[in-house]
Amino acid sequence: GIQVEQSPPDLILQEGANSTLRCNFSDSVNNLQWFHQNPWGQLINLFYIPSGTKQNGRLSATTVATERYSLLYISSSQTTDSGVYFCAVVGNYGGSQGNLIFGKGTKLSVKP
Amino acid sequence: NAGVTQTPKFRVLKTGQSMTLLCAQDMNHEYMYWYRQDPGMGLRLIHYSVGEGTTAKGEVPDGYNVSRLKKQNFLLGLESAAPSQTSVYFCASSDPGRNWGYFGPGTRLLVL
Numbered sequence: 001g002i003q004v005e006q007s008p009p010d011l012i013l014q015e016g017a018n019s020t021l022r023c024n025f026s027d028s029v030n031n032l033q034w035f036h037q038n039p040w041g042q043l044i045n046l047f048y049i050p051s052g053t054k055q056n057g058r059l060s061a062t063t064v065a066t067e068r069y070s071l072l073y074i075s076s077s078q079t080t081d082s083g084v085y086f087c088a089v090v091g092n093y094g095g096s097q098g099n100l101i102f103g104k105g106t107k108l109s110v111k112p
Numbered sequence: 113n114a115g116v117t118q119t120p121k122f123r124v125l126k127t128g129q130s131m132t133l134l135c136a137q138d139m140n141h142e143y144m145y146w147y148r149q150d151p152g153m154g155l156r157l158i159h160y161s162v163g164e165g166t167t168a169k170g171e172v173p174d175g176y177n178v179s180r181l182k183k184q185n186f187l188l189g190l191e192s193a194a195p196s197q198t199s200v201y202f203c204a205s206s207d208p209g210r211n212w213g214y215f216g217p218g219t220r221l222l223v224l
Binding site: 001035041045048086088090099101102104105 | 171
């Protein structure tokens with residue numbers, strides 16, 4: 001099946017700093033999503049981004065499907081950005097169809 | 113819209129007991145998923161369904177059964193609970209081709 005790798009596994013930032021989180025995937029996909037899991041455990045859908053670039057406030061994401069990676073940018077980080085960021089992909093053939101497969105996440109801690 | 117709801121929110125079981133976790137969604141989504149989340153392991157897919165009356169195995173299906181008798185409900189059953197099934201269980205639903213991955217609040221299960 002598809003492998004999803006995220007880096008870095010842990011990231012500590014000072015409030016106001018910028019960061020880039022990376023997601024690599026091993027095979028062709030027809031969907032890629034970024035999620036944020038807040039400290040209370042709730043999973044929040046950030047971006048649906050199978051290709052191209054999207055922006056939502058201080059967050060933006062870029063997926064280069066042909067090179068099998070996606071990047072999540074966080075600018076001017078705030079303490080409320082803390083939590084775990086997950087990348088998830090959906091395969092487009094065989095046993096991966098319909099599966100939403102997650103990476104292990106990047107744990108972000110933003111210090112005041 | 114309630115989105116995705118899960119019942120119960122928390123449960124303690126003794127080894128060998130059985131239980132059913134209920135997931136309900138009111139968004140008319142075709143796809144539904146059950147994941148478990150363990151420390152350091154990210155979210156792992158247990159079972160999923162691509163439509164009413166269908167189910168398929170995910171990455172870690174052993175010890176679990178599922179049913180999708182109605183489009184809006186996806187049930188996860190543990191026939192004989194084991195301590196290794198102590199985890200947080202998340203249900204999710206998706207609208208294929210659009211924004212994927214609407215998650216419920218999770219169920220914390222402790223098996224003693």
